[in-house]
Amino acid sequence: MAKTILCLCRDVTAEDVRRAVAQGYGDLETLKRFTGACTGPCQGKTCVDAVRRLVAELTGRDVEEIAVPPARPPTTPVRLGTLAAKDAS
Amino acid sequence: MSVRRVRRGEAAARPAARRVIPGATCAELAATYDAVLIGGGLQGVALAYELAKRGYGRLAVLDAAYPGSGASGRNGEMIRSAFASEEWIGLFDDSLRRWQILSAELDFNVLFTRAGYLLLASTPEALAAAQGNVALQRRHNLHVELLGHDDVRRLCPEMAPAMIAGAVLQTDAGFAHHDATLWAYAQAAARLGVEIHPYTTVTAIGATGGAVRSVTTDRGKISTSVVVDAAGGQARAVAGLAGVDVPVEVFRLEAMVTEPLAPFLRPAVSSPAIMGYCHQTTRGEFVGGTEPDVPVPCESIRSSLDGARDMATKFVRLFPRLAGVRMMRHWSGIVTQTADVAPILGRAPGIDGLYLDCGWVYGFVGAPAAAALMAELIATGRTPPVLAPFGIERFATGELIRETSLVVAAAGESVA
Known part of the structure; x- marks a missing residue:
């Protein structure tokens, strides 16, 4: 059967999200932690809207009712060597 | 307990039966519980599980946001018992022994x-x-x-x-895995009848005649004779509701x-x-x-x-x-x-039925033992010897715990 991948970084499928919501991970905050969706290098920029829409559909809520987890820095992945102080070897 | 408090405008949306993690409940609060645990982090949820295992009665865990939203989901996840003092080794090695079998005990893979x-x-x-x-x-x-x-x-x-x-x-x-550990305890606790109520903020603790009587929340008032302050970052504020000063x-x-x-x-x-x-x-x-x-x-x-x-x-x-x-x-x-970086575990002074499980810096690794030992104290009235050094009395007597192997900067001094 075809898979619908929602989170490209972590290969999280629509079915993964359905199962997680059915188990009780009904907030994006907890669903994210359980499935790994939105935790890859893009930090959810690619998938959070799709995951959010599916959670709304599955839980019978408006999309606006589903809180989006706060964005964490950095905005885009940054090499530690770039952030490190110059005197670090 | 979350540091992100629910805004008033969101409170109305709460009763729409939000399942946030398996094991959390959407039910209304009961009028009476045998014990109320304030803070749905690892300490509160694990302690509720251990109390339920002892058949303690009707138990509620209250969290201002979703369970694990505070430090329980933000910590470094590391586990050891090789400390440099008798006190820390006693508590944390008890915990390490529980970690070895925790996935089996809770029937959930915590990825230890x-x-x-x-x-x-x-x-x-x-x-x-x-x-x-x-x-x-x-x-x-x-x-x-x-x-x-x-x-x-x-x-x-x-x-x-x-x-x-x-x-x-x-x-x-x-x-x-810190989230898996919280979920494991939450589901095991729920199977034993513990009610974990997310998005429930405590606004008052009623204590008259030197004993705990009630807890007031934004969802109603509860009668109870046992309250545990396991509120993590909010522990001082929660204890303050009962007039107790937690020195953290x-x-x-x-x-x-x-x-x-x-x-x-x-x-x-x-x-x-x-x-x-x-x-x-x-x-x-x-x-x-x-x-x-x-x-x-x-x-x-x-x-x-x-x-x-x-x-x-x-x-x-x-x-x-x-x-x-x-x-x-x-x-x-x-x-x-705390002043010695060790947690505060035991009875609160002056108020029967109020217990403290807070002041944690190494809370993730310590939770399995603290939960079991605090449950023993609450259920039997006897303080397990391993728990005894961690009572709040030590800040009054000056008998602080000396532990030198912590990777924590003590306030105001550089670390050896």
Whole structure:
């Protein structure tokens, strides 16, 4: 059967999200932690809207009712060597 | 308990039966419980599970946000019992023994990874101190080895040689997944009838005649004769509702995670020289945090650029190859720190039925033991000997616990 991948970084499928919501991970905050969706290098920029829409559909809520987890820095992945102080070897 | 309080406007949306984690309930609060645990972090949820195991009666865990939203979901996940004092070894080795079998006990994989815990010594002086600690740890039958420079290089080939004088390796310690651990306890507790109520804020604790009578929340008032303050970053405010002063200061800790890497680091590593701790997860990410030498009290959970630079600088110093590795995410959490950095476990002074399970800095590793021992105290009225040194009385008597192997900056002094 075809898979619908929602989170490209972590290969999280629509079915993964359905199962997680059915188990009780009904907030994006907890669903994210359980499935790994939105935790890859893009930090959810690619998938959070799709995951959010599916959670709304599955839980019978408006999309606006589903809180989006706060964005964490950095905005885009940054090499530690770039952030490190110059005197670090 | 979450540091992010629910805004008033959102409160109306709450009763719409929001399932946030398996094990949490959407039901209304009952009028009476045998015990109410304030804070749905690992301490509160695990203690509820242990009380339920003892058949304690009707139990409610209340959290202002979703369970695990505070430090329980923000910590460094590392597990050891190889400390430098009788008191810490007693409590945390009890916990380590529970960690070994926790997935089976709770019927949920908490991803406990027995990859070893390496406490790095970067100077000859630190190594000499470690040697003394190992002697004490061996007397307590801990599985510890004193490693020399070459041993550490073999175990951690990517570590900068200049950072290595030697190390203490606790071979049966390691790390686990903090969210999985919270969910495991929550589901096991729910199976035993514990009610975990998310998005429920405590606004008052009623205590008359020297005993706990009630808890008032934004969802109604509950009668109870037992209340546990397991409110993490909010523990001081919660105890204050009952007129009890919990002597803690609040500090922000910051942590980061990199993009996933092929396995390069097996054990959990702590380094007092950089005031840092880190491990590589089973998904390949390098996760860790560092602390400034002199911490400044701070209740914010916003992460800072200074924190990101501190972590990047120190972790590149420890593992030079990380210079080319990208940080994906950086976050903060808050800890409540006592004068001796040990937790406060036991009865609250002056009020029957009020218990304290707070002041944690090493709360993730300590939770399984603290939960079981606090449940014993609450259910039997007797304080288990291992728990006794951690009572709040020590701040009045001055009998503080002296523990020297912590990777924590004590306020106002630099760390040995």
